[in-house]
Amino acid sequence: xxxxxxxxxxxxxxxxxxxxxxxxxxxxxxxxxxxxxxxxxxxxxxxxxxxxxxxxxxxxxxxxxxxxxxxxxxxxxxxxxxxxxxxxxxxxxxxxxxxxxxxxxxxxxxxxxxxxxxxxxxxxxxxxxxxxxxxxxxxxxxxxxxxxxxxxxxxxxxxxxxxxxxxxxxxxxxxxxxxxxxxxxxxxxxxxxxxxxxxxxxxxxxxxxxxxxxxxx
Amino acid sequence: xxxxxxxxxxxxxxxxxxxxxxxxxxxxxxxxxxxxxxxxxxxxxxxxxxxxxxxxxxxxxxxxxxxxxxxxxxxxxxxxxxxxxxxxxxxxxxxxxxxxxxxxxxxxxxxxxxxxxxxxxxxxxxxxxxxxxxxxxxxxxxxxxxxxxxxxxxxxxxxxxxxxxxxxxxxxxxxxxxxxxxxxxxxxxxxxxxxxxxxxxxxxxxxxxxxxxxxxx
DNA sequence: TTTGCACTGTTATTATTTTAACAGCATGTA
DNA sequence: TACATGCTGTTAAAATAATAACAGTGCAAA
Numbered sequence: 001x002x003x004x005x006x007x008x009x010x011x012x013x014x015x016x017x018x019x020x021x022x023x024x025x026x027x028x029x030x031x032x033x034x035x036x037x038x039x040x041x042x043x044x045x046x047x048x049x050x051x052x053x054x055x056x057x058x059x060x061x062x063x064x065x066x067x068x069x070x071x072x073x074x075x076x077x078x079x080x081x082x083x084x085x086x087x088x089x090x091x092x093x094x095x096x097x098x099x100x101x102x103x104x105x106x107x108x109x110x111x112x113x114x115x116x117x118x119x120x121x122x123x124x125x126x127x128x129x130x131x132x133x134x135x136x137x138x139x140x141x142x143x144x145x146x147x148x149x150x151x152x153x154x155x156x157x158x159x160x161x162x163x164x165x166x167x168x169x170x171x172x173x174x175x176x177x178x179x180x181x182x183x184x185x186x187x188x189x190x191x192x193x194x195x196x197x198x199x200x201x202x203x204x205x206x207x208x209x210x211x212x213x214x215x216x217x
Numbered sequence: 218x219x220x221x222x223x224x225x226x227x228x229x230x231x232x233x234x235x236x237x238x239x240x241x242x243x244x245x246x247x248x249x250x251x252x253x254x255x256x257x258x259x260x261x262x263x264x265x266x267x268x269x270x271x272x273x274x275x276x277x278x279x280x281x282x283x284x285x286x287x288x289x290x291x292x293x294x295x296x297x298x299x300x301x302x303x304x305x306x307x308x309x310x311x312x313x314x315x316x317x318x319x320x321x322x323x324x325x326x327x328x329x330x331x332x333x334x335x336x337x338x339x340x341x342x343x344x345x346x347x348x349x350x351x352x353x354x355x356x357x358x359x360x361x362x363x364x365x366x367x368x369x370x371x372x373x374x375x376x377x378x379x380x381x382x383x384x385x386x387x388x389x390x391x392x393x394x395x396x397x398x399x400x401x402x403x404x405x406x407x408x409x410x411x412x413x414x415x416x417x418x419x420x421x422x423x424x425x426x427x428x429x430x431x432x433x434x
Numbered sequence: 435t436t437t438g439c440a441c442t443g444t445t446a447t448t449a450t451t452t453t454a455a456c457a458g459c460a461t462g463t464a
Numbered sequence: 465t466a467c468a469t470g471c472t473g474t475t476a477a478a479a480t481a482a483t484a485a486c487a488g489t490g491c492a493a494a
Contacts, residue, residue, distance in 0.1 A: 008428050012421070013451065019420040023399060037471075046401050049471095050453065057473060065460050066471055082420055084427040090419070097318035101373075102415060104314065110416070113423055151426055154419070156318075176426040178419060182240060184263050192425040194418055198319060199327070201411055202307070202371070202395060203236040203299055204229070206330055208409040209368055209393040210301040211225050230481065254441075266441095267483065274443060282490055283441055 007059070007081050014055045015082070020045055021052070022078045025071050037068040083112040088176075089150040093165045094157035095120040095135045098180060102154060103131045116148050121161070138168070145172040152176040159183045224276070224298050231272045232299070237262055238269070239295045242288050254285040300329040305393075306367040310382045311374035312337040312352045315397060319371060320348045333365050338378070355385070362389040369393040376400045 010018075024044045028036055038056070039049040056062075056069065061077050063069035090106075092099045095118050107115050118135045120126060126137045136144055144150070153169040155162060155177065162183035169177055169191075176192040179185055182200070187193045241261045245253055255273070256266040273279075273286065278294050280286035307323075309316045312335045324332050335352045337343060343354045353361055361367070370386040372379060372394065379400035386394055393409040396402055399417070404410045 008432075011451065015421050015424050016417050019417040020399075020401075020414065023416070039471090044401065046403060048453075051451095053472065054452085054474085063472065065458090066469095067460095068471080082424045082427075084423065084430070088423050088426060097314045097321060101314035101318055105415065106419065110420075113419065152419070152422055175429060176422040178422050182237075184237075184261065186263055190429065192422060192429060194422050196413070196418060197237065198322065199240070200233050200236040201413060202323065202330065202369070203327075204232050205369055205393040205395050205409060205411050206301065206305050207232050207299045209305060210299075212392060212407065212409060213301070215225075228481065256441090265483075268481095270442065271444085271482085280442065282488090283439095283492095285441080 010058055010081075014058055017045070017047070017051070017055055018059070018078050019082060021055070022075055022082070025075050025078075029071050029075065034071060035064070035068040036071050036074075038063075040068070079112075087112045087114060088152055089114055089116045089148055090152040090154065091115065091117040091119065091145065091148075091150045092133070093119050093138075093141075093153055093155045093169065094161075095122075095125050095130055096156060096158075099154075099156040100130050102156065103133050107131055107133065113152075116150060117144050119144075121157075138165075141168050142172045145169070145174065150174065152178065154178045154180065155185075156180050227275055227298075231275055234262070234264070234268070234272055235276070235295050236299060238272070239292055239299070242292050242295075246288050246292065251288060252281070252285040253288050253291075255280075257285070296329075304329045304331060305369055306331060306333045306365055307369040307371065308332065308334040308336065308362065308365075308367045309350070310336050310355075310358075310370055310372045310386065311378075312339075312342050312347055313373060313375075316371075316373040317347050319373065320350050324348055324350065330369075333367060334361050336361075338374075355382075358385050359389045362386070362391060367391065369395065371395045371397065372402075373397050 021041055024041060025036070038052040041052045042049040059077060059081060061069070061074060090113060092103055092115060099118065103115055103118065106113070115133055118130065118133045119138050119141055120135050121138050125135045128135050151174065153174045153176070155165050157165050159181050162179065162181040162185055166177060166179065166185040166187060170187055174191060177185070177187060177194070179193065179195040182197045184195060185193065238258055241258060242253065255269040258269045259266040276294060276298060278286070278291060307330060309319055309332060316335065320332055320335065332350055335347065335350045336355050336358055337352050338355050342352045345352050368391065370391045372382050374382050376398050379396065379398040379402055383394060383396065383402040383404060387404055387408055391408060394402070394404060394411070396410065396412045399414045401412060402410065
């Protein structure tokens with residue numbers, strides 16, 4: 001019975017929050033804080049202190065009474081949970097505006113999660129670098145993914161190419177796919193899939209705005 | 218007691234799926250289909266037929282036995298639920314890659330949800346048009362939001378400007394905010410807020426890929 | 435006309451996630 | 465030493481969401 005918890009069974013939402021806690025904590029650390037209370041973390045994330053404590057309980061971290069949680073320790077612990085020790089190489093499929101936004105956003109920030117390649121079908125883009133990331137032809141996708149040991153693929157192509165790109169990624173042996181197009185894809189069980197659709201989110205906002213407007217009448 | 222349902226109490230997840238159903242249905246309509254079964258919708262969205270039927274039950278729509286659902290009728294009904302009759306004008310704050318990606322993505326597609334303005338602090342961008350959307354200075358944000366009756370703001374600025382921009386939007390009387398920066402914002406109760414953090418999602422994918430790798434050992 | 439089939443619509447159950455309640459304890463104070 | 469304070473850690477309850485179970489029904493084939 002080691003201290004190793006079965007992190008595999010952590011709730012999905014807890015995983016998401018841990019990632020957010022860590023980023024908040026890194027900022028706090030920059031401000032020369034060493035300890036933090038659950039209600040402080042909660043305030044930053046706009047959630048309740050209970051939820052913070054519950055999440056930390058689930059990962060088996062204990063704070064000091066009346067001092068709060070040691071920021072550095074907590075950052076390190078979250079790292080051992082979320083990060084892969086050797087790092088996970090990532091690629092962007094589709095170097096349009098969205099793909100380039102993601103590259104700018106991510107590159108350099110997360111040492112354990114590096115973007116090491118980009119792909120596109122547009123000949124004008126192939127061969128160029130964007131924020132330091134080389135854009136290659138889709139034709140070389142399989143080869144480069146294997147060569148560079150890429151584990152995660154982010155799809156940011158136009159909707160009508162989504163299925164094809166997802167298939168190519170799966171065939172190349174990718175382990176995780178993050179699909180930012182509105183077209184749902186199907187992948188084998190051994191590939192982890194996360195999908196996010198911006199139009200849906202915007203329409204959701206529109207719905208609740210509409211409801212609030214009608215409420216007032 | 219009209220036929221008007223209390224759509225206000227629909228589950229959040231149902232709202233999201235309705236948006237997705239509609240887009241799938243629009244594609245089916247283009248292919249000259251007139252009716253569709255729950256299991257067909259389910260297949261497109263990679264969910265279960267039960268969930269589709271349950272969602273449609275919640276919005277009070279009945280299909281025809283052995284014929285399925287009338288696509289046009291369903292599209293129209295979803296429209297009356299999600300869309301605001303007069304439309305809701307939308308703006309993008311931050312015309313970087315992400316902002317421009319969203320504009321390209323959304324403009325023209327959703328007639329009831331039009332992007333009518335863009336803002337940035339960069340003088341090189343101000344005055345230019347991107348995919349037909351005029352980029353204005355943040356200084357004119359308040360004026361333009363009121364003039365153009367803008368109800369929804371999408372924030373795509375660098376992280377350190379998030380809070381300031383959200384405040385400006387709130388002050389200008391915006392009704393809904395969609396925040397794509399990793400910095401959480403706080404808004405008054407009368408403003409609907411939706412936040413999405415790409416780094417968190419990517420780290421989540423990384424976590425589950427890591428778990429799958431460890432599983433195999 | 436009867437029987438089986440393939441759907442829908444609804445209720446019941448289970449799983450997941452959030453929120454509430456509260457016991458326990460180190461510190462500060464009298 | 466006793467007691468209040470303000471935190472943590474944990475269990476209990478409630479809310480939300482997904483899944484399962486199944487009754488009802490019109491069409492098609494026999």
